[in-house]
Amino acid sequence: MLIGVPKEIKVHEYRVGLTPAGVRELKAHGHEVIAQVSAGVGIGIADSAYTAAGASLVDTAAEIFARAEMVVKVKEPQAAECAMLREGQVLFTYLHLAPDPEQTKALVASGCVAIAYETVSDGRGGLPLLAPMSEVAGRMSIQAGAHAMEKAQGGNGVLLGGVPGVAPGDVVVIGGGVVGYNAARIAVGMGAKVTILDRSLPRLAWLDTAFDGRLTTLYSTVDALETAVTQADLVIGAVLVPGAAAPKLVTRAMLKEMKPGTVIVDVAIDQGGCFETSRATTHQNPTYVEEGIVHYCVANMPGGVARTSTFALTNATLPFVLALADKGYKRALLDDPNLREGLNVHLGQVTYKAVAEALGCEYQSTKDALKPWWAASDH
Structure with missing residues (x-):
């Protein structure tokens, strides 16, 4: 061939x-x-x-x-x-x-015959050709979000890991899959306060064990999500429905209740994004502000590395x-x-x-x- x-x-x-x-x-x-x-x-x-x-x-x-x-x-x-x-x-x-x-x-x-990396499966519910880039994007989401939190970038000026005597940043990760796990891993490593939400109780149990209690796991409901994001300094959208459009979990109304300068990183933007206000951006112009919230919605995040x-x-x-x-x-x-x-x-x-x-x-x-x-x- x-x-x-x-x-x-x-x-x-x-x-x-x-x-x-x-x-x-x-x-x-x-x-x-x-x-x-x-x-x-x-x-x-x-x-x-x-x-x-x-x-x-x-x-x-x-x-x-x-x-x-x-x-x-x-x-x-x-x-x-x-x-x-x-x-x-x-x-x-x-x-x-x-x-x-x-x-x-x-x-x-x-x-043509178009075969998509992102929907090839492994027979166990995994997506082996999406997973490597999900790992990269999850890890990148924290470093990108931490940078966007700087005041000069439009953020709220919070240092993600804090310093002695000053509280660390509050990170909320929506979705406990490959992206969410990798985002949480970096955020915990940087010393942030981390909360991760998911609708799979077995996955939440696994995350709790994997992180040995160093983060908070929450079953994802509208109420739990709304409470979490309004307290956050950085929110990572890590939701995936294989091959389908991402659900719009964070509404504009929720954004209006969030702290000004909060940063959201929508890793699901390739599938349309999981924030109602998300629209795709590029590495050339990665962020925009809407409802006082800094949006990072780069559609090819792993391309940055x-x-x-x-x-x-x-x-x-x-x-x-x-x-x-x-x-x-x-x-x-x-x-x-x-x-x-x-x-x-x-x-x-x-x-x-x-x-x-x-x-x-x-x-x-x-x-x-x-x-x-x-x-x-x-x-």
Whole structure:
């Protein structure tokens, strides 16, 4: 198979879909790789490293999309990239379609086979290709929030860890999953007072044990959430419904009751955000103020630490890239029900139910999408 690796074009996005090590693995499996010139330069990977690994370099993304049988990226394709996709071409990347009807329409119109990192499962309720970036984003959320709390950045001027004789900052984490755990871990390490809310009692019990009582766990109700956020200096939105739009848990009315200068970091912004007042921002202009509250809503947070993020992500994606290349997408999807969960758009049809429900569009099950090949398989 011919695999293409374009340079990312989203604002301040420096990650890359394959590292030279990944290129070597694909070459060892008998595949060819073309990479766009400077695709990895933003994270310190020179073009020469790609050529040494066996990739061929091309000058433009247009050539990547025109030639490659499978395109491996990081962020969702931008409008110009969607326009270059062609029927039957495999796209393997983050998509986050539920809050993005325009991208969904463009992918449907292209006739491509779009497989989303964020909905590939592991059979145990986990999301193995989202988890590495959730770990990064959770940890980043605290350092980004702590910086935004500085008075010069519009915050309330509270030092997150406090000092002897002065109380530390009050951090509230909404959601106890991968993002929430990692955010809490950094916040506790910095000496903040931390409260984490979730609706899973087993998860709250696990968090209580994991942190050995160094944070407060709360069962999440509207009342508990409202009380917690009105006392907070920093609120982390760490809620995820796989593939679907994030629920708007913190309302504008709640914001009006919060302390002026409080910072909110909405890690769920890729899925539309879990604060009613959230709108996506970039690393170039990461914050805005609404209702006196500083909003940090960068939609590609891990891109801020692009080198670490690239290696963490590609460690997780490479086995799936190899499976898709070795077997072809049809056989790979039929053989692996967890990879099959990643299929979001197939030859003009939306094939992920939560996306179809969020956007009010027609849904085709993956079984029906793969029906011509399903009968010939053992499934």
